[in-house]
Amino acid sequence: MIISRLGLNIGIGIAVMAGLGGFARAQAPAQATTRPEINAPLPTVPDEIIAFRQANFKWMGETFADMKKAIESGADVTPFAPKAADIAVWAHRIPTVFPVGTETGHNTKAEPAIWSNHAVFEERAAAMELQAVKLASVAASGDKAAFADQYKVTGAACGACHRQFRAR
Numbered sequence: 001m002i003i004s005r006l007g008l009n010i011g012i013g014i015a016v017m018a019g020l021g022g023f024a025r026a027q028a029p030a031q032a033t034t035r036p037e038i039n040a041p042l043p044t045v046p047d048e049i050i051a052f053r054q055a056n057f058k059w060m061g062e063t064f065a066d067m068k069k070a071i072e073s074g075a076d077v078t079p080f081a082p083k084a085a086d087i088a089v090w091a092h093r094i095p096t097v098f099p100v101g102t103e104t105g106h107n108t109k110a111e112p113a114i115w116s117n118h119a120v121f122e123e124r125a126a127a128m129e130l131q132a133v134k135l136a137s138v139a140a141s142g143d144k145a146a147f148a149d150q151y152k153v154t155g156a157a158c159g160a161c162h163r164q165f166r167a168r
């Protein structure tokens with residue numbers, strides 16, 4: 001699919017607190033999260049690499065929470081087409097943002113299995129990319145029910161990686 005390469009606009013994802021940390025986080029100062037530069041060159045300092053990937057994952061989590069909110073409220077899902085496409089772009093990049101030397105530091109939640117079992121880690125990222133590409137095309141179609149279904153499938157692909165490769 002070419003959809004992830006369409007030169008998509010930079011969406012402003014409003015930080016949605018629901019489901020991400022509940023009341024305590026909702027009390028934090030309001031912070032609108034701008035999409036990080038998913039295509040920016042990887043920093044060279046390990047701590048900065050970790051911070052870079054965490055910022056992108058955080059944006060993805062918040063975008064996902066925005067989608068959930070839209071599904072629950074029955075809102076138009078078409079604005080999520082470019083965001084889901086950006087998520088697919090990021091998914092494609094995941095295997096490259098855990099270079100050797102970034103196993104520890106900056107409060108990383110990366111599990112050692114990322115490095116010892118990298119082939120499976122890559123498979124998990126590719127599986128999620130595929131679902132995100134589908135999510136983008138379903139969003140573009142405007143079919144809310146289909147979007148809700150595909151959202152669940154994509155979320156399961158996030159979880160499949162987290163269970164194995166992200167510390168709690």
Ligand code: HEC
Nearest residue numbers: 054057058060061064108109110124125128158161165166
């Ligand atoms: C291929 C594996 C993989 C996939 C797929 C994946 N993640 Fe993650 N995710 C990770 C790892 C590893 C970390 C920990 C990164 C770190 O701390 O260095 C992480 C961290 C996160 C974080 C915490 C970011 C922070 O530090 O604040 C969020 C939120 C998140 N992921 C959301 C998602 C969502 C939503 C999806 C699916 C759309 C997803 N992830 C798919 C591996 C994955």
